[in-house]
Amino acid sequence: MADRFFPNEMPTFVAESTVSTGAAGGDSLTNLLSLPYKSLSDHLKSAALALKETVVRETWGLSGKRVQDYTLYTGALGTAYLVFKAYQVTKNDNDLKLCSDIVKACDSASKDSGRVTFICGRAGVYALGAVIAKHSGDTSLQQRYLEKFKEIRFPSDLPHELLYGRAGFLWACSFLNKHIGKDTISTARIRAVVDEIIESGKRLAGKGRCPLMYEWHGKKYWGAAHGLAGIIHVLMDTELKPDEAEYVKGTLRYIIKNRFPSGNYPSSEGSESDRLVHWCHGAPGITLTLVKAAEVFGDKEFLQAALDAGEVVWKRGLLKRVGICHGISGNAYVFLSLYRLTGNVEYLYRAKAFTSFLSDRAEKLISQGKMHGGDRPYSLFEGIGGMAHLFLDMVKASEARFPAYEI
Numbered sequence: 001m002a003d004r005f006f007p008n009e010m011p012t013f014v015a016e017s018t019v020s021t022g023a024a025g026g027d028s029l030t031n032l033l034s035l036p037y038k039s040l041s042d043h044l045k046s047a048a049l050a051l052k053e054t055v056v057r058e059t060w061g062l063s064g065k066r067v068q069d070y071t072l073y074t075g076a077l078g079t080a081y082l083v084f085k086a087y088q089v090t091k092n093d094n095d096l097k098l099c100s101d102i103v104k105a106c107d108s109a110s111k112d113s114g115r116v117t118f119i120c121g122r123a124g125v126y127a128l129g130a131v132i133a134k135h136s137g138d139t140s141l142q143q144r145y146l147e148k149f150k151e152i153r154f155p156s157d158l159p160h161e162l163l164y165g166r167a168g169f170l171w172a173c174s175f176l177n178k179h180i181g182k183d184t185i186s187t188a189r190i191r192a193v194v195d196e197i198i199e200s201g202k203r204l205a206g207k208g209r210c211p212l213m214y215e216w217h218g219k220k221y222w223g224a225a226h227g228l229a230g231i232i233h234v235l236m237d238t239e240l241k242p243d244e245a246e247y248v249k250g251t252l253r254y255i256i257k258n259r260f261p262s263g264n265y266p267s268s269e270g271s272e273s274d275r276l277v278h279w280c281h282g283a284p285g286i287t288l289t290l291v292k293a294a295e296v297f298g299d300k301e302f303l304q305a306a307l308d309a310g311e312v313v314w315k316r317g318l319l320k321r322v323g324i325c326h327g328i329s330g331n332a333y334v335f336l337s338l339y340r341l342t343g344n345v346e347y348l349y350r351a352k353a354f355t356s357f358l359s360d361r362a363e364k365l366i367s368q369g370k371m372h373g374g375d376r377p378y379s380l381f382e383g384i385g386g387m388a389h390l391f392l393d394m395v396k397a398s399e400a401r402f403p404a405y406e407i
């Protein structure tokens with residue numbers, strides 16, 4: 001199965017209030033796209049809440065509330081993250097109680113795990129647990145999760161990337177400081193991790209043309225999940241010294257200069273395969289990093305590069321999977337991020353087009369075998385959990401954030 005839909009089924013932006021769907025015109029997708037924004041977001045909200053019920057039943061209820069995979073990426077913590085998002089939109093206390101119960105089960109299931117990140121490790125369990133406890137007004141539970149978080153120690157062979165490495169732990173620190181309060185995780189603790197990431201990046205870069213470089217399983221990845229874009233994205237959420245900010249900017253300039261002629265980005269250093277347009281590998285994840293760079297540094301070159309990368313996502317991003325890691329939902333977040341940065345409604349309509357496509361067609365196309373439901377079909381990163389999160393984010397599009405990635 002090819003990676004994405006044939007071009008004539010891709011929504012093409014035409015004017016501010018309409019989106020043409022080419023060969024698909026005149027059907028239910030067009031009807032959805034012509035709805036006023038408020039009606040569309042009401043429609044997406046009820047679709048999201050129904051999807052959430054399915055996700056909870058499949059990943060929690062049917063397993064007898066026993067957790068095998070505790071991670072946010074493909075496991076129960078992802079369900080808790082989605083249910084917490086639903087709580088933030090609906091303020092239904094049952095949702096808050098439910099996500100608290102799921103995190104408790106993840107806590108038990110992860111006690112012997114050596115993983116330390118937000119997305120694939122214990123930092124996610126403790127950080128999300130502490131934030132949910134804060135919303136529940138349970139100060140002692142919040143304290144217990146924070147203590148466990150502070151007891152996390154790094155294994156000696158820890159990589160630097162986002163899913164399994166230091167950047168993924170650092171992200172959890174920034175998440176806590178945003179949602180619990182400044183200095184919940186001390187500047188000294190954060191500084192020590194930033195130092196390790198920068199020093200290691202300089203060492204591997206050596207005398208090369210890129211100031212920072214990292215490896216994961218022997219490959220110098222560029223994307224958000226395992227590579228430069230993800231690591232640099234997280235570094236920009238921290239207080240960088242002036243020379244460190246220059247290393248980060250230099251690294252961004254290097255990847256911009258060495259992108260493919262199509263505007264897409266290689267998945268790793270030296271790769272000539274211009275194929276993947278995913279959050280994990282390729283332009284979508286890199287767009288989010290460029291948006292962050294434009295916000296943090298204010299440089300026009302990063303803004304322009306973000307807009308350029310966003311065009312690639314629009315032209316090639318209507319994938320045959322639904323998830324946020326390598327599917328349409330993740331790519332829709334690129335337009336929401338560009339909308340937040342620029343205020344340009346064209347990006348809101350692009351997000352609306354991808355989201356409406358999912359809402360109107362994903363279930364049918366998956367049942368017909370024309371779309372792939374994901375290896376973990378109910379998970380946050382690979383399945384309909386991420387799609388439900390996107391639909392909930394469309395209720396207040398200007399406040400949308402890519403789950404576990406945009407602070």
Ligand SMILES: [Zn+2]
Binds near residue numbers: 225279280326
């Ligand atoms: Zn992926």
